Amino acid sequence: MKNQSERGISILATAVSLPIVILIVIAIIDLSRMYLTIIFAQEVATFTAKIATSANPDVITPSSTAKLIRSRPGESGTIKANRQQTWDNMLLEGTDTYIGVKSFSSKELKVFNLGYGFLTNLDPQTAFPIPNGFTNVTQLGGKKSCTIKFEYRPLIEAGGSSALDMSTVKAGDEVSRLYTVECAIPLVGIALVPWFFENDYQLISRTAYAYKSGAIESEQLPS
Amino acid sequence: MNSSPHNVENQSGGIFIELALALSLLLVVSLGLGQQFMKVLHQIDHYRLATEITLGQQHDSIGFDPNSLSFSEVPDTGLGQLGFTSVDRVHYHEFIGQGITGRVPDSSYRVFLSLRYLNIAQTTGRIANLSTLAESIYDVPNLSPTGGCATLTNEIQTNLANFITLKTDLMQIFSDENAPSGPNDEDGRFGAKLFDFTYSGTRYREYETVFPLLFVAICSEVPTLLYPETVTTYHMLVPRRHVG
Numbered sequence: 189m190k191n192q193s194e195r196g197i198s199i200l201a202t203a204v205s206l207p208i209v210i211l212i213v214i215a216i217i218d219l220s221r222m223y224l225t226i227i228f229a230q231e232v233a234t235f236t237a238k239i240a241t242s243a244n245p246d247v248i249t250p251s252s253t254a255k256l257i258r259s260r261p262g263e264s265g266t267i268k269a270n271r272q273q274t275w276d277n278m279l280l281e282g283t284d285t286y287i288g289v290k291s292f293s294s295k296e297l298k299v300f301n302l303g304y305g306f307l308t309n310l311d312p313q314t315a316f317p318i319p320n321g322f323t324n325v326t327q328l329g330g331k332k333s334c335t336i337k338f339e340y341r342p343l344i345e346a347g348g349s350s351a352l353d354m355s356t357v358k359a360g361d362e363v364s365r366l367y368t369v370e371c372a373i374p375l376v377g378i379a380l381v382p383w384f385f386e387n388d389y390q391l392i393s394r395t396a397y398a399y400k401s402g403a404i405e406s407e408q409l410p411s
Numbered sequence: 412m413n414s415s416p417h418n419v420e421n422q423s424g425g426i427f428i429e430l431a432l433a434l435s436l437l438l439v440v441s442l443g444l445g446q447q448f449m450k451v452l453h454q455i456d457h458y459r460l461a462t463e464i465t466l467g468q469q470h471d472s473i474g475f476d477p478n479s480l481s482f483s484e485v486p487d488t489g490l491g492q493l494g495f496t497s498v499d500r501v502h503y504h505e506f507i508g509q510g511i512t513g514r515v516p517d518s519s520y521r522v523f524l525s526l527r528y529l530n531i532a533q534t535t536g537r538i539a540n541l542s543t544l545a546e547s548i549y550d551v552p553n554l555s556p557t558g559g560c561a562t563l564t565n566e567i568q569t570n571l572a573n574f575i576t577l578k579t580d581l582m583q584i585f586s587d588e589n590a591p592s593g594p595n596d597e598d599g600r601f602g603a604k605l606f607d608f609t610y611s612g613t614r615y616r617e618y619e620t621v622f623p624l625l626f627v628a629i630c631s632e633v634p635t636l637l638y639p640e641t642v643t644t645y646h647m648l649v650p651r652r653h654v655g
Contacts, residue, residue, distance in 0.1 A: 201426050205434065212437055216444070223448045230455055234462050241466045396459065397514055399467040 229369040229394040236303035237396035260329035270319030288354035289408040325374040334371040359406035457629040457644040504549040521556035521630040529622040536600035536618040538586035559641035560630035
């Protein structure tokens with residue numbers, strides 16, 4: 189009788205404690221992934237800003253943004269098309285991510301090339317950029333995706349700064365850029381208890397400011 | 412051995428106390444780990460800020476005048492004017508301070524700046540002596556530090572002053588102990604070159620007579636559930652370019 193009671197208590201204790209321990213371990217794993225992704229994004233953003241402030245980055249100019257897409261192995265054509273759409277939207281007036289010009293300059297493409305190269309070097313498993321309009325991890329290809337983007341900025345002023353009014357910019361004007369690295373990462377904990385969360389991924393973004401990081405070329409300006 | 416029902420209850424109570432202790436310990440370890448994570452993230456943020464200062468806005472200290480074909484100090488025509496500098500130290504501090512207040516993650520940060528100069532021998536590039544400017548530490552305004560960052564003003568400023576002394580003393584010692592053995596020996600030459608060429612077998616070179624160094628202390632409060640903690644980092648930054 190005694191042994192049965194003790195065994196029952198032990199099983200009960202294990203049944204109570206084990207899920208809690210597992211949840212804590214999963215939470216630590218997820219938080220560690222977020223932590224590492226924050227450092228990763230900050231490193232890439234700072235590196236990209238450093239490259240952007242150099243006079244002439246020593247690398248080939250990608251012939252198109254299609255060269256700056258890295259898909260997951262076996263990824264569907266739709267996801268790849270959405271990754272390309274992310275690039276296109278940066279240059280498409282009316283979209284949320286429109287940066288105010290109709291094309292990237294040669295230097296901007298070189299900076300992207302080196303920025304994504306550094307990103308791949310740090311983590312070869314990362315796909316880029318984040319597919320446009322994704323709503324769940326499946327549309328990310330199930331793995332971490334990151335985007336490097338920028339917006340034109342005026343000289344930093346106290347109390348924050350806003351985007352540069354591109355209507356005032358002329359060809360040849362030297363401008364600053366705020367580089368942002370945004371990463372979408374799937375999390376184990378969210379996948380286990382999805383009903384508590386709105387999304388099954390976590391977005392992390394970090395920025396770095398590149399002061400006077402290149403001129404606007406005449407062919408970039410909207411007609 | 413007693414096998415009464417009371418004893419079984421005692422044992423089950425003991426097991427649950429052990430369970431509670433183990434979970435509490437796990438929770439404290441998790442929180443401690445989380446606090447360490449946050450602390451390191453803040454340190455990374457500080458170094459990111461310091462990097463952005465070196466990438467960012469600089470005042471040129473001297474410029475090349477294409478009319479007279481000579482290098483000269485350019486007049487200060489006002490804060491933030493492109494291509495002009497030789498600003499006084501207050502302007503420089505304000506200028507860099509603006510950049511920092513625009514880039515801190517939140518206004519709870521506290522930043523101290525101190526611009527110093529090394530005087531450089533024009534022909535040899537060696538350190539003549541340390542800053543002749545009066546020492547001053549600038550507390551960047553428009554920030555609202557909390558906790559330790561608000562109260563540890565004297566401690567941070569003293570540490571920054573010690574950091575400056577340590578760094579500049581080391582440079583002086585390096586320069587003193589590494590005298591160049593000849594015109595083509597680069598040992599001990601510290602300054603920023605204005606020109607360097609050889610003509611008719613003679614090497615001509617000249618250095619800027621000042622070498623500015625910006626010292627920065629950044630303090631931030633780590634968000635925590637355990638105990639309040641501040642992170643303070645000290646940086647020595649060499650302006651990226653100071654020739655116009």
